[in-house]
């Protein structure tokens with residue numbers, strides 16, 4: 001677990017480069033929803049991939065404990081996502097972002113690992129009324145990934161801290177282009193029991209942090225009216241030309257938007273290796289974990305904690321025990337206070353440059369992030 005450090009960028013790119021990201025978003029043109037992937041396998045009795053985050057969102061009503069129907073909460077968090085790079089650019093023009101030197105330098109500094117390997121860039125778009133439930137991202141372990149194992153299990157593995165020797169640290173940069181109303185980036189740099197920081201979203205700024213360890217989410221994008229469009233899976237957000245967007249399903253138009261209505265972010269993820277030997281172990285799979293080993297370790301730990309008895313529970317019960325025991329979500333807060341919507345102390349980074357200054361990398365008092 002890295003310390004809860006983060007680096008901010010203001011600006012991230014020269015303005016022409018930032019405008020190019022907006023044009024790239026338009027050119028890409030069509031965005032589907034980030035509907036949950038199919039259930040990976042039967043372990044857990046068919047829980048959703050992010051059962052942990054979904055159940056917390058529904059149970060608490062989100063960060064502000066708002067009471068709404070499950071269907072409405074699901075619509076709020078059914079945002080739009082497409083991939084701009086996967087190992088290599090998927091769309092031309094993303095190169096200055098994928099290979100951003102400031103991101104790599106900041107990742108080296110925060111993780112203390114010199115080999116930074118950018119691998120994924122994706123766009124998130126939220127329309128008015130949408131928000132992103134508080135969560136930590138799905139980490140990776142050697143031999144365990146979202147391709148083979150349920151996402152809630154991988155998240156719980158990291159929170160248990162029982163498998164850190166196999167974790168592949170991943171740095172995440174999040175950049176914003178455009179100036180939405182609301183949609184603050186909320187994160188908990190001092191741990192889930194301490195107050196969060198709500199960062200207003202401003203054009204051409206970014207933050208880099210360990211989103212696998214630090215709880216984070218997106219506050220609601222301001223809505224002009226209470227009428228949330230029908231945002232069930234299957235809707236698409238489509239660029240309609242001249243900075244206009246529309247929400248579509250099966251060719252029918254459900255809503256119209258201007259750029260200022262939307263919240264557009266681009267995320268950057270990079271593996272952070274200590275050295276070539278570590279990179280080789282990862283790529284050659286010479287010391288991988290297996291599912292049986294993971295479950296045996298967790299069952300042993302749950303027993304030591306008195307959470308389960310001598311007999312191993314049935315899989316669905318075991319799955320819920322794992323989620324409940326290890327993933328400690330932040331409690332919901334009251335409605336936002338003026339003092340809560342604040343920018344963290346510390347100067348913003350100015351990329352590109354040789355090294356982030358010490359003052360720009362902040363570890364809050366209290367040290368390590370508790371998740």
Ligand SMILES: [Fe+2]
Nearest residue numbers: 136137211216
């Ligand atoms: Fe995230």
